[in-house]
Amino acid sequence: MxxxxxxxxxxxxxxxxxxxxxxxxxxxxxxxxxxxxxxxxxxxxxxxxxxxxxxxxxxxxxxxxxxxxHPQVQEAIRKAVERGTSYGAPTVQEIALAKTIIDAFPSIEKIRMVSSGTEAAMSAIRLARGYTGREKILKFEGCYHGHADSLLVKAGSGIATLGIPGSPGVPACLAELTITLPYNSTEAFRAALDRHGKELACVIVEPVAGNMGVVEPAPGFLETLRELTRQHGIVLIFDEVITGFRLAFGGFQNLCGIEPDLTCLGKIIGGGLPVGAFGGSQAIMDCLAPAGPVYQAGTLSGNPLAMAAGLATLEILGSRRxxxxxxxxxxxxxxxxxxxxxxxxxxxxxxxxxxxxxxxxxxxxxxxxxxxxxxxxxxxxxxxxxxxxxxxxxxxxxxxxxxxxxxxxxxxxxxxxxxxxxxxxxxxxxxx
Structure with missing residues (x-):
């Protein structure tokens, strides 16, 4: 053959x-x-x-x-290419895309463009740590938030057990700062907050899991996360890299009525080009440099080709909501x-x-x-x-x-x- x-x-x-x-x-x-x-x-x-x-x-x-x-997205990219592929400077298009996203997400008052969902999640966690002054984070088994070191950690089923690296190359000291719980378990979450609530900077979750296969949140699960993180002063991060503009014009949060403190986006907002973003309340987002002390940067953040593709995609979706x-x-x-x-x-x-x-x-x-x-x-x-x-x-x-x-x-x-x-x-x- x-x-x-x-x-x-x-x-x-x-x-x-x-x-x-x-x-x-x-x-x-x-x-x-x-x-x-x-x-x-x-x-x-x-x-x-x-x-x-x-x-x-x-x-x-x-x-x-x-x-x-899609012909309209292709045409938007063609026009952007004719003006140059990268400037490393502000553009009108990044303002337009930011406004479109902010208008679609009631929980987002300000947003920062990056180049991938991984970058969005790792930056949102750094921001949460800087905002709260705390170091530990909590995630859920089977929820993938990119390949940043802290997010590859799997702590196992016991909330008392220190996490171990989920991949060679992840330092054990980072594993110890990451708590991992079963998705959809409000009981495990309550127990974890009883023990670690004052130490947690953030809880990050896919509101609808998509990286262990599709798994929807059980009734009351996300509501419990929102209630208890607010009580403990913990930043709640929704990773809507997959669900953003996929289930509705906006995020799953628009459908369930639960507003996180920070939201991570990617995939659809780039229209097929590399784009990520994270956004939330002005109080938290203004901790980012240059407005605040938490540093985050990217040479290709807000890249004009990616902004053009994303904006064209969201404009079409907006007309078809x-x-x-x-x-x-x-x-x-x-x-x-x-x-x-x-x-x-x-x-x-x-x-x-x-x-x-x-x-x-x-x-x-x-x-x-x-x-x-x-x-x-x-x-x-x-x-x-x-x-x-x-x-x-x-x-x-x-x-x-x-x-x-x-x-x-x-x-x-x-x-x-x-x-x-x-x-x-x-x-x-x-x-x-």
């Missing part, structure tokens, strides 16, 4: 890049096979270097809510149809969905936190993933990520997806 171009390219890439990729999940290690090298994308489709076409449910891991290569309900409903119908197919085949499956985000967990129990997510059958997902890929459906090459439906996905796309799903299930039956 002839080798594909993707195979040849991956062989070359492994000699030049660690693991052959620039971000670990792209390597297909958990699902088997080799990654597809993408040549171009348009609408709901991506095309690899071997000429294969796929209906894309990764969407660059979330930013492409309008679909790939009433269409979110239809997008979310179409995603719900897709998930219900997939669930019926697996039910008819008697293959255990749980689908967690929030708006146009969903995850298929091969499990016979509900998935409500990292422990229940990680106990799902990742090997069975890998078989499903490969079957769908062979049939032209591009899903996340990981059992613990979200799938993204965009405004560009057509009824025909969804029908083809369900047909591919039905065919893949037939092949899976024999191997169970």
């Amino acid at each position: 002839m080798r594909s171009r993707s195979e040849d390219l991956f062989e070359t890439a492994e000699k030049l890049l660690p693991g052959g990729v620039n971000s670990p999940v792209r390597a297909f290690r958990s699902v088997g096979g080799i990654p597809r090298f993408i040549d171009r994308a348009s609408g709901s489709r991506i095309f690899d270097v071997d000429g294969r076409e796929y209906i894309d449910y990764v969407g660059s891991w979330g930013p492409m809510i309008l679909g790939h290569a 009433d269409d979110y309900a239809a997008l979310n409903h179409r995603t719900e119908e897709l998930c219900n149809a997939i669930q019926r197919l697996f039910g008819a085949a008697d293959i255990p499956l749980r689908i967690n969905r929030a708006g146009s985000l969903f995850t298929l967990f091969f499990s016979d129990h509900d998935v409500v936190n990292y422990e229940t997510a990680s106990s799902s059958n990742a090997d069975r997902y890998a078989v499903f993933f490969r079957g769908m890929l062979e049939r032209g459906i591009y899903l996340a090459p990981s059992a613990f990520e979200a799938a993204f439906v965009s405004f560009a996905h057509s009824d025909e796309d969804l029908e083809k997806t369900l047909q591919a799903c039905a065919e893949t299930i037939e092949t899976m039956k024999g191997g169970l």
Whole structure:
């Protein structure tokens, strides 16, 4: 059998890049096979270097809510390129994007642009520490906030146990400053605050988890976080890098009515270019340099190309804010149809969905936190993933990520997806 171009390219890439990729999940290690090298994308489709076409449910891991290569976004980038690619100085566009975001988030009075979600989260934590004068932070298992040292720490199930590094290279002294709790456990959170409340600078959480797969907050969970952090003078940070402008025009906080002190954003606000941001109350944000003593900076922060792409994207979404309900409903119908197919085949499956985000967990129990997510059958997902890929459906090459439906996905796309799903299930039956 002839080798594909993707195979040849991956062989070359492994000699030049660690693991052959620039971000670990792209390597297909958990699902088997080799990654597809993408040549171009348009609408709901991506095309690899071997000429294969796929209906894309990764969407660059979330930013492409309008679909790939949206003409208005492309035109905005073209016009920006003609004026130069980077200035390292203020622009009108960064003011316009900041105003658009602030208008969409009642909790944000001021905002700082950065270049990634990771940078937004690490900067928000530094700001919280500077604002409160405290050092410890609290996060939840399975919530990913980027790869900054403190945020890779996993403390385990016991609140009394000191954290240990979740990755080689993370100093133990940072682990000791990070408390990790089970997501959706108000009991564990109350106990942690009884012990550490006076030492905590911030609590950071994905209001809807998306990095252990989609997991929604249990009733009362976020309300408890808000109430108790306020009582203890702790900064509450919502990481809405995934959910910002994904579930509604604004964030999940707009839907649940809970206002955090700081919000981290990324993905959609960059329209496919590298952008992150964090914002909140004026009192906290004015602690940032040059207004205050907490230092944060970035050469490419507010990059004119990224600002143009983000602004164009949000302008389109703003004009379509009433269409979110239809997008979310179409995603719900897709998930219900997939669930019926697996039910008819008697293959255990749980689908967690929030708006146009969903995850298929091969499990016979509900998935409500990292422990229940990680106990799902990742090997069975890998078989499903490969079957769908062979049939032209591009899903996340990981059992613990979200799938993204965009405004560009057509009824025909969804029908083809369900047909591919039905065919893949037939092949899976024999191997169970």
